[in-house]
Amino acid sequence: MRVTIIGHTARESGAELALCRLLGAVDRVRLGIDVVLFEDGPLVDRLAPLADVVTVMPLARRAAGLTRGQVHGLRSIAAAPAAAALMWRLAVHLARERPDVVVTTTMKAHVIGSAAAAAVGAPLVWHVHDRIAPDYMPAPLSKLLRAAARVFPRAVVANSRATAATLPGVRNLVVAYPGFSTSQAIADPASHVAPARPVVLLLGRISPTKGQLELARAMPSILARHPGSTFRIVGSPIFGGEDYAGKVQQAVRALGVSDHVTMLEAVDDPRYELDEATVLVHASPVPEPFGQVVVEAMVRGVPVIATDAGGVPEILVDRSSRPLGWLVPPGDADALAAAVIDVLDQPAEARRRASEAYAAAHDRFRIELTAELVTTVWRRAGRRSRGSPRA
Structure with a gap:
C-alpha cells in the first residue's frame, strides 16, 4: 500500500x-x-x-x-x-x-x-x-x-x-x-532521582499557548516557600513567538526572579532536561489538543503539573479516575504555584503519582x-x- x-x-x-x-x-x-x-x-x-x-x-x-x-x-x-x-x-x-x-x-x-x-x-x-x-x-x-x-x-x-x-x-x-517510543522511556520510574535543589521545568516552544508567562508569575510564591528552587524554561520561539519571548524575559526581570531562571533554546533530545527535573510544568492557558510533553515526562518518572483543559486530563487521569499528577485551572498562576509547592512539600506523594503515571503511559500511549x-x-x-x- x-x-x-x-x-x-x-x-x-x-x-x-x-x-x-x-x-x-x-x-x-x-x-x-x-x-x-x-x-x-x-x-x-x-x-x-x-x-x-x-x-x-x-x-x-x-x-x-x-x-x-x-x-x-x-x-x-x-x-x-x-x-x-x-x-x-x-x-x-x-x-x-x-x-x-x-x-x-x-x-x-x-x-x-x-x-x-x-x-x-x-x-x-x-x-x-x-x-x-x-x-x-x-x-x-x-x-x-x-x-x-x-x-x-x-x-x-x-x-x-x-x-x-x-x-x-x-x-x-x-x-x-x-x-512515545521505547527510547524515550526509562526502564524503572524509581530510577529517577529528584535533584537536591528543586528544579521546575517547562519544556516546549515559546508561545502564548504554552504558559511561560504564567509560570513566571507563579515563581515569587514558589520561591517564598522554597527559596532554593530554580526554574528552567527550555524552548524556542517559533511560529511567530519572538515578541512573546521578550515579554517572558521582561516579566522575569520585573518580578525579581532572574537569578533563579534559566532560559534555553530548544533541545533535540529532552531526556536530559527531564532527568534533571524535580517536576515538569505544563502551563498552557488555553485548552491544548493533547500535550505530548506530559507523556514524555511520565515515561521518565517525573511528576507532572498540567492545566485541566483540552486533551491533558485524558493523560493525567487513569481509567479509575485517580490523578496521575496535579491538574490546575488554565491561566491561574496562583493555583500553579500552589501545585508546585505541594509537589515540593510532599516528595513521597510526588513519587507515588509519578510511578502510577509511568505505568499508565505504558498501558495507553506506546x-x-x-x-x-x-x-x-x-x-x-x-x-x-x-x-x-x-x-
Missing part, C-alpha cells in the same frame, strides 16, 4: 515529531511512504530514513507565513493565488504517484491537500493535531475546517477525545493518541498501539470502491 503524507512545515514541532515516531513504528514492509512538505528544514533530514521519498514542494512566502489568526483577513486573500498554485502542483504529483491513500497532518495541508486529492480522486485521511474550535483559532477558520472535515476525508484521526469533540458530525472519526490503529484507518480508507488494483 502506498501512502502519501502531506504537511506544511519542516520545523520540528509537536505534530511533526509525533509523525516521525509514527513512521518509525509502522510496517514498512507492507507500506510505502511518500512525504510531501511545503518547506525545507530540519524535519526533511529527520524524515529521510523513515520514508521512501521526502519531497519539498515550496509554498510561496506570502502564504507560508500566514498564521491561523490571519486566515480571515486581507492577507489570506493575497495568499490565495500561491495556495492555488501549490494545490495544482500537488495534484499533478498525486496523479503521477497514484497513492492508495493521502494523509494530511496540518491545517494548511488539510486545505491544500483536500483540494489536490479531490482533483485526482485519491482517498483522503485527515490526521488532526489541533482543536478545531473558536477558542483555539478564529471562528471563521474553525467553521470552514469543520465543514471541510465532513465532506473531503474518508476518515479523520484525532489526537485526543478533546480534539475529536471539536469535529461534530464527522464520519469515521477515530482517536489515536500520539505515542507508539506501537498508535501505529496499529492509524495504519488500520489508512487501509480502510484506502480501499478503492471498485476494488481495482493499482497499475
Whole structure:
C-alpha cells in the first residue's frame, strides 16, 4: 500500500515529531511512504530514513507565513493565488504517484491537500493535531475546517477525545493518541532521582499557548516557600513567538526572579532536561489538543503539573479516575504555584503519582498501539470502491 503524507512545515514541532515516531513504528514492509512538505528544514533530514521519498514542494512566502489568526483577513486573500498554485502542483504529483491513500497532518495541508486529492480522486485521511474550535483559532477558520472535515476525508484521526469533540458530525472519526517510543522511556520510574535543589521545568516552544508567562508569575510564591528552587524554561520561539519571548524575559526581570531562571533554546533530545527535573510544568492557558510533553515526562518518572483543559486530563487521569499528577485551572498562576509547592512539600506523594503515571503511559500511549490503529484507518480508507488494483 502506498501512502502519501502531506504537511506544511519542516520545523520540528509537536505534530511533526509525533509523525516521525509514527513512521518509525509502522510496517514498512507492507507500506510505502511518500512525504510531501511545503518547506525545507530540519524535519526533511529527520524524515529521510523513515520514508521512501521526502519531497519539498515550496509554498510561496506570502502564504507560508500566514498564521491561523490571519486566515480571515486581507492577507489570506493575497495568499490565495500561491495556495492555488501549490494545490495544482500537488495534484499533478498525486496523479503521477497514484497513492492508495493521502494523509494530511496540518491545517494548511488539510486545505491544500483536500483540494489536490479531490482533483485526482485519491482517498483522503485527515490526521488532526489541533482543536478545531473558536477558542483555539478564529471562528471563521474553525467553521470552514469543520465543514471541510465532513465532506473531503474518508476518515479523520484525532489526537485526543478533546480534539475529536471539536469535529461534530464527522464520519469515521477515530482517536489515536500520539505515542512515545521505547527510547524515550526509562526502564524503572524509581530510577529517577529528584535533584537536591528543586528544579521546575517547562519544556516546549515559546508561545502564548504554552504558559511561560504564567509560570513566571507563579515563581515569587514558589520561591517564598522554597527559596532554593530554580526554574528552567527550555524552548524556542517559533511560529511567530519572538515578541512573546521578550515579554517572558521582561516579566522575569520585573518580578525579581532572574537569578533563579534559566532560559534555553530548544533541545533535540529532552531526556536530559527531564532527568534533571524535580517536576515538569505544563502551563498552557488555553485548552491544548493533547500535550505530548506530559507523556514524555511520565515515561521518565517525573511528576507532572498540567492545566485541566483540552486533551491533558485524558493523560493525567487513569481509567479509575485517580490523578496521575496535579491538574490546575488554565491561566491561574496562583493555583500553579500552589501545585508546585505541594509537589515540593510532599516528595513521597510526588513519587507515588509519578510511578502510577509511568505505568499508565505504558498501558495507553506506546507508539506501537498508535501505529496499529492509524495504519488500520489508512487501509480502510484506502480501499478503492471498485476494488481495482493499482497499475
